[in-house]
Amino acid sequence: MSSVPRASTRRRYLMCPPTYYRVTYSINPWMDPGKPVDLPLALAQWEELRDRYRALGHTVEELAPRPDLPDMVFAANGATVVDGKVLGARFAHPERWAEATAHLEWFRSHGYAQVREPQHINEGEGDFAVTATWLLAGRGFRSSPLSHPEAQEFFGRPVIGLDLVDPRYYHLDTALCVLDDARDEIMYYPGAFSPGSREVLRRLFPDALIATGDDAAALGLNAVSDGRHVLLPQAAVGLFGPLRERGFEPVGMDLGELLKGGGSVKCCTQELRE
Numbered sequence: 001m002s003s004v005p006r007a008s009t010r011r012r013y014l015m016c017p018p019t020y021y022r023v024t025y026s027i028n029p030w031m032d033p034g035k036p037v038d039l040p041l042a043l044a045q046w047e048e049l050r051d052r053y054r055a056l057g058h059t060v061e062e063l064a065p066r067p068d069l070p071d072m073v074f075a076a077n078g079a080t081v082v083d084g085k086v087l088g089a090r091f092a093h094p095e096r097w098a099e100a101t102a103h104l105e106w107f108r109s110h111g112y113a114q115v116r117e118p119q120h121i122n123e124g125e126g127d128f129a130v131t132a133t134w135l136l137a138g139r140g141f142r143s144s145p146l147s148h149p150e151a152q153e154f155f156g157r158p159v160i161g162l163d164l165v166d167p168r169y170y171h172l173d174t175a176l177c178v179l180d181d182a183r184d185e186i187m188y189y190p191g192a193f194s195p196g197s198r199e200v201l202r203r204l205f206p207d208a209l210i211a212t213g214d215d216a217a218a219l220g221l222n223a224v225s226d227g228r229h230v231l232l233p234q235a236a237v238g239l240f241g242p243l244r245e246r247g248f249e250p251v252g253m254d255l256g257e258l259l260k261g262g263g264s265v266k267c268c269t270q271e272l273r274e
């Protein structure tokens with residue numbers, strides 16, 4: 001693999017501070033209500049991520065947290081924004097239903113003209129990933145397969161449906177990360193996908209960076225790339241070398257408290273693509 005020179009592009013992100021974050025219910029295998037969350041530590045880890053984005057020159061908008069919505073810190077799930085068009089979310093679990101409205105209200109009050117309230121269940125960027133050519137779309141645990149044609153029609157981008165089969169990787173963004181959205185370059189963990197979906201990924205992304213089970217289990221694929229810097233869970237040590245070989249700059253983050261909710265870097269970060 002030839003190491004291409006990498007350039008970052010300026011990004012705009014939407015994040016929500018974990019002010020009311022806690023694990024009191026379990027809707028994914030990472031969540032154990034018996035395991036206490038260190039809230040001040042969660043806040044410090046989240047602030048470090050936010051400040052790191054800003055230090056890299058990116059804009060971070062903040063969504064106001066709500067006391068009744070402990071998972072709201074996982075802002076990536078609240079909508080998908082491409083070309084300034086907003087497809088709202090519709091959550092699978094009642095515990096998170098109201099988050100969708102909070103996101104829609106934010107977009108409506110921030111000048112977004114094209115905001116669509118979805119008909120079918122989709123958990124935003126949890127299951128939608130934007131590459132140069134495609135909208136990759138996960139299904140199997142949360143987002144409905146019917147949300148895929150809905151997103152394709154709304155964004156006018158070809159949707160590639162991918163079947164998730166391992167409950168630990170319940171969202172697409174726990175198993176796949178877009179490294180370069182100008183080049184269709186991704187990294188993923190094949191074990192999270194059905195055999196047919198693996199074959200689809202092999203065909204579309206023959207040069208993808210393939211993650212090991214250990215790096216996936218550290219939620220290493222729950223990463224955010226600006227085209228050059230790749231912010232990822234620091235425990236995913238096996239990804240650092242391969243990313244560097246490709247010309248990326250891996251930036252390890254410690255979001256250990258957020259991991260108790262089943263999320264990391266990407267889950268906390270919704271990208272606002274203008």
Ligand code: ARG
Nearest residue numbers: 028074076126171261263267
């Ligand atoms: N506790 C949240 C849930 O299970 C975590 C969401 C993580 N977000 C993500 N983009 N994968 O819904």
